[in-house]
Amino acid sequence: MKALAAVLLFAVALRAERDGAGGAAATISTAAGDVIYAAVPVTAPGINGQFIVRRLAPDGGVFWEQRWGRGRGDEATAIAATPDGGAVVAGAYRGGCFAVRFDAQGRSVWEASPTATGLCHPSGVVIDGEGGAYILAAVAGRSDFDAMVWKLAPRGEVVWSYRYATNEPVYPRNLYLDPRGDRLRAFVLRKSGTEFIEEFFRLDLAGRRL
Numbered sequence: 181m182k183a184l185a186a187v188l189l190f191a192v193a194l195r196a197e198r199d200g201a202g203g204a205a206a207t208i209s210t211a212a213g214d215v216i217y218a219a220v221p222v223t224a225p226g227i228n229g230q231f232i233v234r235r236l237a238p239d240g241g242v243f244w245e246q247r248w249g250r251g252r253g254d255e256a257t258a259i260a261a262t263p264d265g266g267a268v269v270a271g272a273y274r275g276g277c278f279a280v281r282f283d284a285q286g287r288s289v290w291e292a293s294p295t296a297t298g299l300c301h302p303s304g305v306v307i308d309g310e311g312g313a314y315i316l317a318a319v320a321g322r323s324d325f326d327a328m329v330w331k332l333a334p335r336g337e338v339v340w341s342y343r344y345a346t347n348e349p350v351y352p353r354n355l356y357l358d359p360r361g362d363r364l365r366a367f368v369l370r371k372s373g374t375e376f377i378e379e380f381f382r383l384d385l386a387g388r389r390l
Contacts, residue, residue, distance in 0.1 A: 205231065205255040212261035214238040219256035219269050222247065229253035233269055233282055244286030254278065258305040260313070268313045270302035277302050277317055279332060290336035295319065300328075304355035306364070308385065310334060316355035316366050324349035327368050331387060340387035348372050350379075363390060 205221035215235060222230040230249030233256075234242055243265075248254070252273035259269050265284035271277065277300035280291040294300070294315060304316040311334035319328045327344040344350060344366065351369040358365065364383045369376050382390040 205229075208256055208259050210259050210261060215243075215261070215265075217259055217261050217267045219259050219271075221255065222249070229255060229273060231256045231269075231271075233259075233267060233286070235265070235267065235286065244282075246282055246286040246288060248280060248288060250278075258302045258315070260305045260307050262307050262311060263309065264311075268305055268307060270305045270313075270315050270317070272301045276300050277315075279305070279313060279315055279336070281313070281336065292332055292336040292338065294330040294332070294338055294341070295328075299325075303352045304366070306355050306357045308357060309361050312339070312385075314355060314357070314364055316352045318350075318352050319343075321345050321350065323347055325352075326350055327352040327366060327381075329355070329364065329366060329383060329387070331385070342383055342387045342389070344368065344381050346370060 207218060207220045209216055209218040217235055219231045219233045228251045230247060232245055232247050234245040237243055254271060254273045256269045256271040259267055261267055266282045268279060268281045270279045276293055276295050278293050281289050283289050299320040300317050302315050302317040306314050313332040315330045317328050318325045327350050329342045331339040333339050349371045353367045356365045366381050368379050370379050384390055
């Protein structure tokens, strides 16, 4: 377990360093039934942080695809399917993080920047039954990193935020919606000395700690 935690920690640190340096991004994907959603970085010369979001059919065909990026070193780091056949992509850019929603035809319908200052690196996004999006991200904290959760309304407005902070570095890993759909569970790693401790914290859908 310690070895796994060390690998995960290294991945988080590497991504954070890469964000600051404008390094190469990676493909991310998620499945909703037999449909796959993927965000693929554009690596053509002269392209400064763009990616292509695709909804892939079970036979390997493409339902839709959309190119997105604002020229800020935008990197997609988390993706979730929406109930209407679209997707929400969260990611980082130099100096902040973003979320963008695509509808069932692949059109961008809103974008938001939960924070536009300092380190912010999303690691998980989930969608509730009403179309609200919840984003888990690493943010600069009093001891290297804290974990932050934001709720975005179906139209993209920030509804609330919650910060999970300790006197030790916290590395967010993933975010889950309870099967009943009424609470969130966030999975993080906390570094204590040379030990890596797995922790969960729970929130209700109003952002209150449980």
